[in-house]
Structures are given as structure tokens and as C-alpha cells.
Amino acid sequence: MDSATFTRFLLFALLISSTRALVDSCASQADESDLSIIPIYSKCSPFNPHKQETSLLNTVINMATKDPQRLKYLSSLQAQMTTAVPIAPGQQVLNIGNYVVRVKLGTPGQVMNMVLDTSNDAAWVPCSGCTGCSSTTFITNISSTYGSLDCSMAQCTQVRGFSCPDTGTSYCLFNQSYGGDSSFTASLVQDSLSLAKDVVPNFLFGCINSVSGGSVPPQGLLGLGRGSLSLLSQSSSLYSGVFSYCLPSFRSYYFSGSLKLGPVGQPRAIRTTPLLRNPHRPSLYYVNLTGVSVGRVYVHIAPELLKFDPNTGAGTIIDSGTVITRFIEPIYTAIRDEFRKQVKGPFSSLGAFDTCFTATNEALAPAITLHFTGLNLVLPMENSLIHSSAGSLACLAMAAAPNNVNSVLNVIANLQQQNLRILFDVPNSRLGIARELCN
Numbered sequence: 001m002d003s004a005t006f007t008r009f010l011l012f013a014l015l016i017s018s019t020r021a022l023v024d025s026c027a028s029q030a031d032e033s034d035l036s037i038i039p040i041y042s043k044c045s046p047f048n049p050h051k052q053e054t055s056l057l058n059t060v061i062n063m064a065t066k067d068p069q070r071l072k073y074l075s076s077l078q079a080q081m082t083t084a085v086p087i088a089p090g091q092q093v094l095n096i097g098n099y100v101v102r103v104k105l106g107t108p109g110q111v112m113n114m115v116l117d118t119s120n121d122a123a124w125v126p127c128s129g130c131t132g133c134s135s136t137t138f139i140t141n142i143s144s145t146y147g148s149l150d151c152s153m154a155q156c157t158q159v160r161g162f163s164c165p166d167t168g169t170s171y172c173l174f175n176q177s178y179g180g181d182s183s184f185t186a187s188l189v190q191d192s193l194s195l196a197k198d199v200v201p202n203f204l205f206g207c208i209n210s211v212s213g214g215s216v217p218p219q220g221l222l223g224l225g226r227g228s229l230s231l232l233s234q235s236s237s238l239y240s241g242v243f244s245y246c247l248p249s250f251r252s253y254y255f256s257g258s259l260k261l262g263p264v265g266q267p268r269a270i271r272t273t274p275l276l277r278n279p280h281r282p283s284l285y286y287v288n289l290t291g292v293s294v295g296r297v298y299v300h301i302a303p304e305l306l307k308f309d310p311n312t313g314a315g316t317i318i319d320s321g322t323v324i325t326r327f328i329e330p331i332y333t334a335i336r337d338e339f340r341k342q343v344k345g346p347f348s349s350l351g352a353f354d355t356c357f358t359a360t361n362e363a364l365a366p367a368i369t370l371h372f373t374g375l376n377l378v379l380p381m382e383n384s385l386i387h388s389s390a391g392s393l394a395c396l397a398m399a400a401a402p403n404n405v406n407s408v409l410n411v412i413a414n415l416q417q418q419n420l421r422i423l424f425d426v427p428n429s430r431l432g433i434a435r436e437l438c439n
Contacts, residue, residue, distance in 0.1 A: 056250060056251050056386065056387070057350070057386055057387060057388045057393070057395070059250065060250065060323060060324070060386055060397070060415065061350065061351030061352060061353070062351075063323045064323045064324050064351065064352040064399070065351070065352070066215065066323075067322055067323055067324065067326060067352065067399075067402075067413075068402040069181050069215060070319075070321055070322050071322065071326060071401055071402065071407045071409065071411065072407070073177070073178065074119055074284070074317070074319065074322075074407070074409055074411065075313065075407045075408070075409060076177070077119070077281050077283060077284065099115070099116045099247065099320060099414070100113045100114060100115050100116065100217070100219070101113070101114050101115070101116045101222050101259075103193060103194060103195055103222065104193070104194035105125065105138055105143070105191055105192070105193060105194075105203075105205075106138065106139075106140075106142070106143030106144075106145060106146060106191045106192060107143055107144045107145040107191075107192050108142075108143075109192075109194045110138055110139065110142075110143070112125050112136070112138060112219045112220055113136075113219045114217065114219055114220040114221055114222040115217040115220070115221045115222070115321075116221075116222055116224060116259075116320060117221050117222070117223050117224065117225070117320060117321050118224045118225060118285060118318065118319060118320040118321070118424070119225055119283055119284050119285070119317070119319050119320070119321060120221060120223035120224075120225050120230075120283060120321075121160075121223040121225040121226070121227030121228070121229050121230040121233075121283050122159055122160070122176075122204075122205065122206055122223055122227070122229045122230070123193075123203070123204075123205035123206065123220065123221060123222045123223055123229075123230075123231065124176075124184070124186050124205055124206030124207070124208055124220050124221055125137075125138045125205060125206070125207065125208060125219065125220030125221075126138065126208045126211070126218070126219065126220060127139075127140055127187075127207040127208060127209070128140060128141070129209070130208050130209055130210060130211065131209070131210040131211070132210055132211035132212060133208060133210075133211055133218070134218035134219065136218065136219050138207070138220075140189070140207065143191055143192075145191050145192045145201070146189065146190075146191045147189065147190050147191070147202075148171055148172075148187060148188075148189050148190075148207075149171070149172045149187075149188045149189060149190065149204070150170060150171055150172060151164035151165070151170050151171070151172050153172060153188075155172075155188065155204055155228075155229070156172035156188055158227070158228050158229055159172070159174045159188055159206070159229065160174070160176055161174045161175045161176045162174040162188075163175060171187050171188075172187060172188040173185065173186070173187055173188075174186055174187075174188065174206065176206075178213075178215055178216050178221075181213050181214065181215055182211065182212065182213025182214060182215040182216045183211075183212055183213060183216075184208050184209075184210060184211045184212070184216055185208070185209050185210050186206035186207055186208045186209055187206065187207045187209060188204060188205075188206060188207075189204070189205065189206070189207045190202045190203060190204050190205070191203060191205075193205075193231075195235075195261065198235075198238055198261075200231075200234060200235045200238065203234055204229055204234065205220075208220070223283070224243065224320075224424075225282075225283030225284070225285075226277070226282055226283055226285070226426055227282055227283050230283070232426060235261075238261070238262060239261045239262035239263075240262060240263050240427065241425070241426040241427045242261075242262055242263045242266065242423075242424065242425050242426070242427070243259065243260060243261050243262070243423075243424050244259075244260045244266055244267075244421055244422060244423040244424065244432070245257070245258070245259045245260070245320075245421075245422055246258050246259075246419070246420065246421045246422070246436050246438035247320075247414055247417050247418045247419075247420075247422075247438060248418065248419070248438040249382065249418050249419060249438070250415075250418075256438075257438030258438070263425075266423055266425075267421055267423065267432070267434055267436075269434070270421065270423055270432035270433070270434040271374070271375045271432060271433060271434065272374065272375065272423070272425075272430040272431060272432040272433075273287050273288065273372040273373050273374050273375040273430065273431055273432075273433075274287070274288060274373055274374070274429055274430060274431075275287065275424070275425075275426070275429045275430055275431050276288060276308055276315065276429075277429070278308075278310045278313065278315070279310060280310055280311065280313065281310075281313055284317045284319075285317055285318045285319075285424065285431065286308055286315050286316065286317050287316055287317070287318060287372055287373075287412075287431055288308060288315075288316070288372060288373040289306055289315075289316035289370060289371070289372055289410060290306060290371045290372065290373060291306070291371040292331070292334075292335050292368065292369065292370060292371065293368070293369040293371065294335060294338040294339050294342065294366050294368055294369075295338075295342055295366030295367060296366075297338055297342075297366075299334050299335055299338050300334060301330075301331055301334055302330070305328065305330055305331055306331070306410075309408075312408050313408055313409060314408035314409070315408075315409065315410070316409070316410040316411075316412065317409060317410070317411055317412070318412050318417070318422065318431065319411050319412065319413060319414075320414055320417075321414070322411045322413035322414065323413055323414060323415055324352060324397050324398055324399055324413050324415050324416075325397075325398045325399075325410075325411060325412050325413045325415070325416045326398070326399055326400065326401045326407075326409075326410065326411045326413065327398065327400060327401065327410045328400070328401050328407065328408060328409075328410060329400040329401060329403070331410065332398065332399065332400035332401075333400065335368070335398070336354070336355055336396065336398075339355060339365075339366065339368070339396055340355060342364060342365075342366045343357055343361055343364045343365055343366075344361065344364060345357055345361075350393075350395060352399045353386070353395035353396060353397065353399065354396075354399070355395060355396040356393055356394065356395040356396075357393070357394060357395075358392065358393065358394075359387060359388075359391055359392055359393060359394045361394075362381075362385065362394050365381065365384075365385060365394070367379065367381070367384070368384045370412070375433060377420075377433055379416060380419065380435070382418070382419070383397070383415065383416045383417075383418060383419070383420075384396065384397055384398070384416070385397055386415070397415055397416070398416075418438065419435070419436065419437055419438045420433055420434065420435060420436060420438075421433070421434045421435075421436040
């Protein structure tokens with residue numbers, strides 16, 4: 001075999017090996033502490049296994065159309081008055097630009113692809129017999145570890161929207177809205193939850209009985225908020241209230257990011273900022289945003305617009321379910337105007353983006369820095385600009401909170417979190433951010 005033939009043979013063998021590795025990786029998990037995150041249009045995506053047929057810009061525009069409902073939902077959250085897992089961005093039919101988690105419920109385990117939501121607590125899945133649910137449901141009667149809860153159980157009162165009769169016995173039922181335009185009814189139940197090699201026994205979750213609207217994720221939701229029914233609280237003996245993720249870019253077709261559950265394996269050299277707790281909205285991860293720079297210009301923003309206020313819900317949160325970062329209008333306008341001043345236009349609007357320009361001016365585009373207490377995050381250019389598929393147009397990938405949403409929240413969204421390691425350390429009330437190539 002001559003050298004040229006050998007080279008061709010080697011390249012062919014490497015191609016076959018890489019293809020097999022990609023196929024195998026869709027079914028495999030790294031280990032129990034470092035778990036796969038699959039992009040929305042990845043070949044491994046459980047909802048959209050085919051290559052995306054639209055541009056990244058149009059995809060994000062479509063996903064961001066549900067951001068207003070998301071912000072309305074986040075603003076409505078209130079505390080109860082009476083009291084290797086693969087992760088993939090969900091497809092557009094989810095109607096939320098989120099990431100899904102592949103878990104197993106029951107014994108034997110049934111695979112469910114559930115939306116990962118850092119601003120929600122209770123988990124819920126569609127169960128057999130559900131009205132208005134997707135075709136994939138959790139079949140309760142084949143699980144040997146399944147059990148229902150009745151209204152006498154203390155956990156029932158911990159669920160938002162629970163409903164119990166004043167007298168007699170009844171299953172623990174609850175009603176919830178989600179995404180701003182959907183609602184569902186469910187029963188509180190328990191069963192085994194398998195996360196890679198780990199098992200959380202007697203995991204409490206909602207068994208959905210009926211759905212109305214279009215924003216409820218087809219195979220359910222897994223809440224990573226801070227409430228008593230969240231995955232963090234129910235798995236405290238396993239993960240000690242610590243997790244981190246690295247979200248891959250939406251354009252990553254062949255590669256994956258990772259989710260790390262528990263303190264083991266978390267980055268040690270990572271800059272942190274305090275996590276703030278709002279007793280009126282206990283699920284949300286608040287941080288103290290103190291200012292924003294555009295290039296070398298520290299944007300003038302009135303301090304009261306950034307101030308954390310538990311009573312009104314004002315402040316800044318980190319959220320996995322919003323697509324593009326949203327600032328309340330006066331803050332966004334100040335950031336946008338300074339950005340426009342440095343890029344020099346002309347500018348046009350496209351979807352949620354009101355500051356689009358020809359990509360030839362991208363060399364003038366300044367970096368945007370988010371200033372938090374103890375931490376300055378310089379956004380990589382791919383986290384602050386989004387491009388058309390032809391590369392001829394670039395848009396500032398942020399927006400103002402919609403006028404029809406009575407929101408006082410600033411939301412750092414998942415597009416701005418991509419290719420960063422985001423560490424949530426609840427016991428020590430800190431959030432860490434470090435650069436990491438999630439792909």
C-alpha cells in the first residue's frame with residue numbers, strides 16, 4: 001500500500017470512527033457528575049433530530065417570540081401563601097427556548113425528555129390518560145415504585161396552586177399556568193427518578209391530567225429552582241444543593257455541553273457573585289447587577305433601576321428559559337443608544353431585535369460588560385451579536401422587556417449564557433461564571 005492510499009484509508013477510518021462515536025454519544029452519558037447537553041438542532045436532539053433548515057437568526061427570532069409570555073410568567077411567580085443526564089435545547093414546538101433533560105422515571109425506568117427550568121420548582125410530566133397531552137406519557141400502572149399522595153400529606157401544601165376539599169379525603173390536586181398562555185391540572189405523586197447512575201427515590205412530581213394552551217413542554221419539566229419540591233431540595237443528600245451547566249451554542253450540530261450535579265468536579269478557579277434570595281419569589285436566582293459597560297463607556301443607568309427589591313420583585317435574575325437577555329426599557333435604551341453610537345449604523349429591526357446592521361461594521365462593535373458585585377462578565381461577541389446565515393447582517397442580541405408585560409425584572413437569558421460555565425452554589429449563596437467552550 002503506497003503512502004497516498006494509506007492516507008486515504010486512514011482518513012476514511014477516522015471518518016467512520018467519528019461517525020460511530022457521534023451515533024454512540026446520542027445514547028451514552030459521560031458519567032454521573034458530567035452529563036451531556038445537546039443543542040436544539042443537534043443530530044442527537046430528541047425533538048428535532050434533523051439538520052436545521054432555517055438560519056440561526058430566524059430560529060432565534062422564532063424562539064424569542066415567546067419571551068414576552070415567559071417574562072409575564074416570571075413576574076407572576078409568588079411564594080405559596082400557605083406555606084450522565086443529557087440536556088438538549090427544546091425544539092420550536094415547545095414554544096419556549098429552553099433545554100431538555102433526559103431522565104428516567106419509575107421502575108423500570110421510562111425515558112422522559114423534560115425541560116430544565118431554573119426558575120421553577122416542582123417537576124411535572126404528562127401521565128397516561130392525559131387530555132391534551134403529547135403522545136409520550138408516563139405510564140403509571142407499569143411502575144412498581146409509583147405512589148399517589150392525598151391531601152393529608154404536608155407536601156401537598158407546598159405545591160403552587162394546590163386544591164383540596166375542606167372535608168373528606170382526596171388525592172392532592174393542583175392547577176398551574178406556564179409560559180403565560182397555558183395551564184394544566186395535575187396530581188402530586190412520587191416515584192423513582194434516575195439521573196444517569198444516580199437514583200432519587202420517592203421523588204415528588206406532578207402527574208399531568210389535562211393541558212390547555214401551547215407552552216407546556218410535551219414531556220414535562222424538571223425544576224431546578226430553590227423551593228422545597230425542586231430537584232435540588234429533593235436530592236440534597238446526593239448533590240448538596242450545587243450544580244452547574246455549560247450551554248452549547250444553538251448552532252452546535254455535532255457537539256455537546258455539560259451539566260454537573262453536586263460539588264464534586266466543579267471548577268475551583270471561578271469568579272463568583274452573591275446569590276440574592278427573594279422570599280416573595282423564592283424560586284428565582286437573583287444577582288446584583290450594578291452596571292453595564294459598552295466598550296470602554298460605563299453606561300449611565302440610575303441606580304434605582306438596578307436595585308434589588310424583594311417587595312416589588314425588581315432586580316436581575318439568571319434564567320434558563322428566556323432566549324435573549326431582556327432589560328427593563330430605560331436600561332435597555334441606554335445600552336442600545338451607546339452601542340449604536342459606537343457602531344454608527346445605519347440600523348434596522350428584525351423580529352425582537354431593533355439594532356441590526358451590516359456585518360461589515362462588526363469590527364466597530366464594542367464588547368458589552370455586565371458588572372455584578374465582585375464579578376465583571378465581558379460577554380464574548382457571539383453572546384452579544386447574532387448573525388444571519390449569509391453573514392451579511394448582525395443584530396444586537398438583547399431587547400427591552402415588552403411594554404405589555406408589567407415587569408420590573410432584568411433577565412440574563414440562555415443566549416448570553418452559552419459557552420460559559422454557570423455555577424449555582426445555593427448553600428453558600430453564590431453564583432459563579434467562567435469561560436468554557438461548551439462545544
